[in-house]
Amino acid sequence: MIANWKMHKTVEESRAFARELVRRMSRSAPSTQLIICPTALSLWAVGQELIGSRVMLGGQNLDLGREGAFTGAVSGYLLHEAGAKWVIVGHSERRQYFGESDSLVSQKVAQAWESHLRPIVCVGESLNDYREARTISVITRQIEALFKETSREALRNIIVAYEPIWAIGTGEVPQPSQANDVAALIREILAQKIPDDRDDVPVLYGGSVSSKNIHQFLSQPHIDGALVGGASLHVEEFLKMADIAPYENTNQEQ
Numbered sequence: 001m002i003a004n005w006k007m008h009k010t011v012e013e014s015r016a017f018a019r020e021l022v023r024r025m026s027r028s029a030p031s032t033q034l035i036i037c038p039t040a041l042s043l044w045a046v047g048q049e050l051i052g053s054r055v056m057l058g059g060q061n062l063d064l065g066r067e068g069a070f071t072g073a074v075s076g077y078l079l080h081e082a083g084a085k086w087v088i089v090g091h092s093e094r095r096q097y098f099g100e101s102d103s104l105v106s107q108k109v110a111q112a113w114e115s116h117l118r119p120i121v122c123v124g125e126s127l128n129d130y131r132e133a134r135t136i137s138v139i140t141r142q143i144e145a146l147f148k149e150t151s152r153e154a155l156r157n158i159i160v161a162y163e164p165i166w167a168i169g170t171g172e173v174p175q176p177s178q179a180n181d182v183a184a185l186i187r188e189i190l191a192q193k194i195p196d197d198r199d200d201v202p203v204l205y206g207g208s209v210s211s212k213n214i215h216q217f218l219s220q221p222h223i224d225g226a227l228v229g230g231a232s233l234h235v236e237e238f239l240k241m242a243d244i245a246p247y248e249n250t251n252q253e254q
């Protein structure tokens, strides 16, 4: 389960969450892999609190390059140095509000891998695309574009998160079986491109996930976990979701 905090929580609030989480975590089932993605500003402080725990740290975005005169930019190298093991790439909010193209997303995936970060690649269709039955073509285009700039080795080490844009922050969710079909499609495309690696790339669902509905998604055979925004901001809710994950997810045991 991955928490994407987006542009929420001060350094102090982030640190307090991490401290509380670690304190209470012995309750939650040990087989769930947990990743927290705070703002870049809070990354290091959260990482300090997570030392010795099984919760990993991720960035929410990276810029290309390593170091240099790029005002405001944060590279994968700097994220890694601050303690991140993972980084979200191609979130729909980056694609929508920051103009990130499929090609830039692919370059960022390559750059993440070069910076010793494992990419969490987000794909998802807009409401219009969904209504006009273009989900399959959009997801296919977004996944296939990854192969333009990124090596197969890097792509063996990604997580893919299917996040329909219309489900993010809206309380609307697809039928779990529809999300499962898209996850199956993602697996199929990856299997064609990386034939020896069919089951190793985890596919997650994201979009209005909460402790109330997470089990519906995790019980789908092609969905390995959840990428959670709003509901991950509350420690209680986060622990509830983490408790559910290993019991509902049958896919990893196959």
Ligand code: 13P
Pocket (backbone or CB within 6 Å): 004, 091, 163, 167, 168, 169, 170, 206, 207, 208, 209, 227, 228, 229, 230, 231
């Ligand atoms: P919400 O869980 O708030 O819908 O956000 C989903 C998301 O965008 C996670 O990356």
